[in-house]
Amino acid sequence: MAVARKQGSLTNSLATAEGNYRWREIALTALPLLVFLFSFPLGRYPISPGQLLTILAAKVFPIAPTWPATLETVVFQVRLPRMLAAMLVGAALATAGAAYQGMFKNPLVSPDILGASAGAGFGAALAIYFSLGVVGIQVSSFLFGLLAVGLTWALSSRIRHDPVLILVLAGILMGTLFSSGTSLIKYVADPYDKLPAITFWLMGSLAAIAPRDVWTALVPILVGTLPLYLLRWRLNVLSLGEEEARSLGLDTGRLRLIVILCSTLITAASVAISGMIGWVGLIIPHLARMLVGPNYRELLPAAILIGSAYLLLVDDLARVLTSVEIPLGILTSIIGAPFFLYLLLNARRGWV
Amino acid sequence: MRLELKEVASGYGHRTLIRRISLVVTDGEVLCLLGPNGSGKTTLFKTILGLIRLQGGQILLDGEDISRWPRARLARVMGYIPQAHNPPFPYRVLDVVLMGRTAHLGPTAAPGREDMAVARRAINTLNISHLEDRIYTEISGGERQLVLIARALAQEPRLLIMDEATSALDFGNQLLVLSHIKRLAQMGLAIIMASHFPDHALLYASKVMLLKKGQVYSLGRPEEMVTEENLKSLYGVDVKIIRAELPGCNETRVCVPVCR
Structure with a gap:
């Protein structure tokens, strides 16, 4: 009897745990949607929810336009692309950050650890210096982001030592090299025209996003995210460290290469359309870990959902906080640093 | 299962740290390695596990050379029990044990029902089912060591390799872990372990290898x-x-020091 009752209560508590889990899953999935609906009416050009719904419905159903044409332009050419870009970049940086934190066995790692952002920043500065235009800036930034990480990888593979440690050191080296390159370009750039353009670009912003940019970034971000998502359970094993993971049967060399390739693709593509946006890839995985635990099976989807909602919210602030746009990168740092401190102070156990 | 080392030589880079090692271990045997620090115990383990490359000789499993086996295939035969340490993230004990299933899963798969059953069996074998939902980083060192043994059992290997897995444990936990090891050998697993204590070899091993330089x-x-x-x-x-x-x-x- 006693045993039966005990088992009964055990299945019960398991059922509740499962139930809690379901609810958390639903809440997390709803989060980006809610933030999306909340964000749409916000901005320089106010749009009422009713107007918005009619405009959106008119895309599908034949409704005669009763609104000014400007409104439609604002919705489809300006606001929607910008919001989608914010969600895309937020999800991308959170994914890359979460994957890197596992691979480097270190919760303080962010997506730019191997020099992707520094390289992308250099590429953008170079393109602005040579007046290459928007597409030129994006392409150059993306390619230099890949190049920086490629050099990091090439450098690290020449040294026979603890592969993870060497990667970090090589990444710091490449990051420094490309940042100095950026500084050099800024120093020689025309101080009235090019210099401010480079500086503003580096601060990160989504103000100038066009519909085309969203499509451009979507492809590499999807291509990079999909393998990480599929392999996510193995990231747990990778986080145990080189020898343990290998003795458990994991081909660590191959998985590490895949993680680096995918994360670099994601990060370089994000930086190319948004500029430098710091702290997202660092704090979102922590927040997700606090909510769903460290198992990548749940952690990665949670990081993607929270990341997209978070950057959209911060971009709302950038849009409406003051009469002048605040660069997004500045806001993410201002919010990110104290938020990170809060997470650390409230960590229930060791690293959250 | 029969593991045979023939004239094995190995080390890091161009340095050779162990040479001319030959031994045989079969099902149910406990081989204990004794030797001072730096005598090559860990190097030998890493060589058997395929973590460092052979410089000479052969390692055979049931007569088959394992030097070209992929990692997952090796891990389905050999389980490694490292010294308990802190992983960077606070995984649940059950999740840690489930990671022992890596070698049995396809690249994009996560553990399913059957893997869960194997992991639970391993946990029950070590009598630690009360730890299942605890956080690995919050339990004691002795408990962690038992969890790592359970993880190695979840690999369903034929051979267990323990590198001084008891050296960080208190007296009681050392004996507890070692008696579990002996029981696993009685269940048919082959075991190779390193120890700093001659008593461990005397009490628990069926074979002993003394390593020097x-x-x-x-x-x-x-x-x-x-x-x-x-x-x-x-x-x-x-x-x-x-x-x-x-x-x-x-x-x-038992081995006791002589007073002077």
């Missing part, structure tokens, strides 16, 4: 190899081997 000093039955002369030569200290008659036990031998 990367070479086999002697190999054989514990009561024949763990002798006062051999330990003096290996560690440079004077010890006495004492025989004790304990009621209900076979003759027990």
Whole structure:
């Protein structure tokens, strides 16, 4: 009897745990949607929810336009692309950050650890210096982001030592090299025209996003995210460290290469359309870990959902906080640093 | 299962740390490695596990050379029990044990129902089912060591390799872990373990290998190899081997330091 009752209560508590889990899953999935609906009416050009719904419905159903044409332009050419870009970049940086934190066995790692952002920043500065235009800036930034990480990888593979440690050191080296390159370009750039353009670009912003940019970034971000998502359970094993993971049967060399390739693709593509946006890839995985635990099976989807909602919210602030746009990168740092401190102070156990 | 090392030489880069190692371990045997720090115990383990490359000789499993086996295939035969340490993230105990299933899963798969059953069986074998939902980083060192043994069992290997897995544990936990190891050997697993204590070899091993400067000093039955002369030569200290008659036990031998 006693045993039966005990088992009964055990299945019960398991059922509740499962139930809690379901609810958390639903809440997390709803989060980006809610933030999306909340964000749409916000901005320089106010749009009422009713107007918005009619405009959106008119895309599908034949409704005669009763609104000014400007409104439609604002919705489809300006606001929607910008919001989608914010969600895309937020999800991308959170994914890359979460994957890197596992691979480097270190919760303080962010997506730019191997020099992707520094390289992308250099590429953008170079393109602005040579007046290459928007597409030129994006392409150059993306390619230099890949190049920086490629050099990091090439450098690290020449040294026979603890592969993870060497990667970090090589990444710091490449990051420094490309940042100095950026500084050099800024120093020689025309101080009235090019210099401010480079500086503003580096601060990160989504103000100038066009519909085309969203499509451009979507492809590499999807291509990079999909393998990480599929392999996510193995990231747990990778986080145990080189020898343990290998003795458990994991081909660590191959998985590490895949993680680096995918994360670099994601990060370089994000930086190319948004500029430098710091702290997202660092704090979102922590927040997700606090909510769903460290198992990548749940952690990665949670990081993607929270990341997209978070950057959209911060971009709302950038849009409406003051009469002048605040660069997004500045806001993410201002919010990110104290938020990170809060997470650390409230960590229930060791690293959250 | 029969693991055979033939004239194995290995080390890091161009340095050779162990050479001419030959040994055989079969199902149900517990081989204990004794040797001073730097004698090559860890290097030998890493070589068997395929973590460092052979410089010479052969490692055979049931007669088959394993040097070209992929990682997952090796892991389905050999389980490694490292010293308990802190992973960077606070995984649940059950999740840690489930990671033992890596070698049985496809690249994009996560553990399913059957893997869960295997993991639970491994946890029950070590009598730690009460830890299942605890956080791995919050339990004691002894408990963590048992969890790592459970993880290695979840690999369903034929051979377990333990590198001084008890050296960070208190007295009681050392004996607990070692008695589990002995029981696993009785269940048919082959076990290779390294230890700093001659007593462990005397009490728990069926075979002992003494390593000195990367070479086999002697190999054989514990009561024949763990002798006062051999330990003096290996560690440079004077010890006495004492025989004790304990009621209900076979003759027990222990190693005690000699006072001066």
